[in-house]
Amino acid sequence: MPTGLPASGDPAARARVELPRLPAAGPLYRRALLNAVPGLGGRRGETVPAVELAVSGVPVDPERLADYDRVCGFRLADRLPATFPHVMGFPLALRLITAPEFPIPLTAVVHVGNRITVRRPVTVTDRLDFTTWAENLRPHDRGRQVDVVLVGSVGGEEVWRGVSTYLGRQRTPDGGERRDHGERPPPPAVTARWPVTLRVGTDYARVSGDHNPIHTSRLGARLLGFPRPIAHGMWSKARCLAALESRLPDAYTVDVAFKLPVPLPGAVAFSATPLDSGWDFSLHDRRGRPHLVGTIR
Template sequence: MPSLLRAALSVVPFPRPSTLPEDTLTATVTVDPEHLARYQRVCGFRLSDRLPVTYPHVLGFGLQLDLMTRRDFPFPVVGGVHVANRIEQHRQLTASDVLELSVHAQDLREHPRGRQYDVITTAAVGGAVVWRDVSTYLRKGPSQTPTAERPAREPAPATPPHATWRVPTSTGTAYAEASGDHNPIHTSWVGARLFGFPKPIAHGMWSKARCLAALEGRLPDAYTVDVSFKLPILLPATVGFTYTGRDLTLRDARTAKPHLAGTITA
C-alpha cells in the first residue's frame, strides 16, 4: 500500500519539475497461478497458463505507480486521465516465463486540453524484449496548443453488436483487486463523485482486456493492439462489442456512444 498512500498524498502542493524523470525502474517477476486465474476470471479469459496480452500490464502496475508518485514526477498521479494504450506482443507468453520488467516515462507534450505523456513498460525474457506497453496519460490544464475543433459525432452503427455484456458495479472492485489499481473512481461512489462522475466507472484496461477475451483463440501469438479510451463506462452498464477483423469497438448498448475504439494488427 505505500505507493497508494503516496498517490493520495501526491495532491498535496509542492514544487515539481517541468520535465519527466529520466531513470528506469526495473523488477523481475514470476507469475502467481492464483493471481493469473483471478485476473482471467474478472476479464473473461479462459483459465490457462497462457498469459493474456494485457496481463503483463498489471504485473508492471506497481512499478508504474512507483514512478508516477515520485517527487520528481511533474504531475500528481491523482487526476491523470488514461486516454490510450498500445501493446505489442512479440510471442505468446506463458506462466512459466520469468519476466524482466522495466518502466520509464517519455514524450511530455502539449495537448489542446493540457499535457500528455507516455509511460512505457517492457517485458523481456532472457534479455530479449517480448512485450511492450505504451500507456498515454492526459493531465488537463492550460495549454499552448490551440483547441482543436470537436470532431463530428460518429453515426450509430448500422448493424447490431456481435456481443452484448452486462457489466455489474462489482466489476470495479473485482478488477482493482486483480490489478492493484485501487483508484477510488472505480471502487467508490464517493470517490467517483469527488472527480465528477455520478457513479464508479470501469477501468479502461478492464474494458480492453474484456474485448480481447472475446477474441481469445482467434488472434495470432504476435500482434499489436492499440486502443483509445473514449467515454467512461458508468457502472452498472450494458455494453455492445463489435469486431470487424481489424477494428474493435465497445459502445453503450442503449445510446451507441463509444467507450473504446481500437485496431489489431498482426
C-alpha cells in the same frame, strides 16, 4: 531508493535504477494522496523523470492469473493474456507515476490510450524482467499528455511492450470531462452486448492492484467529477481481447483509445470487424457513443 527522481527530457540521460522487488502499491497510493494536498506535494516537473526503473525475475502467480482470467472473461490457460503483463508490472510504473517529479499528479491522471505489442507467447512458467520509463511529454487541448512505457523481457529478449498514454486534465467549469458533441459516424453492427456490474470495479482492482477510488468508490468518483464509479479502461480492453482470444496470432499489436468512461453498473455493446490485417473493434453505449475504439494488427 530515494523519493526524488532526476528529471530530464533527454532519453540518453536516463539513469537505470534496479529495484530488489516490485514496490507495494498501497504506500504509493497514499503518497499520491499526500502529494495532492496543497502545499505538501511540491512542484511538478516540467519534464519527465530522467530515470528508468527495473526489476528482475518477476514470477507469474498462477492463482492471480486464473482470477484475472475469470474477471476479464478469458479462458483459464497457461498462456498469459496480452493485458496480464500490464498488471504484473503496474506497481513499477506506479512507482514512477507517483514520484513528486512526475509531471502529472496521479489524482489528475486520465488513461486515454494503451498500446500493447506481444512479440511471442508468454506463459505461466516465464519469469519477467520489467523496465519502465516516461517519455513524450506534450501539450494537449485539455492539459498535458505523457507516455509511460513498460517492457517485459525473458532471458534478455523483449517479449512484451506496453505504452500507456496519460492525460493530465484541466477541469471544465462543470467539474467533469468535456464531451465531444460533433457528428459521429454510426457505430458498427453489434457483435455482443455485455452487462457491466458494480463489482467489475472492485473485482478488477483486486486482481490488477489498481485501487484508484474512481473505480471502486462513489465518493471517490464524485471527488474526481463523475457521478458514479467507472470501469478501469484496461478491464474494457481485456474484455474485448477475451472475446477474440481464439482468433489471435502468437504475435500482434493491440492499440486502443479510451473515449467515454463506462459507468458502473451499466451495459456495453461490443463490435468486432475482421480485416485482412487483423481486427477493428469497439465498445459503445446504448446511444452508440464510443467507450473504446481499438485495432489488432
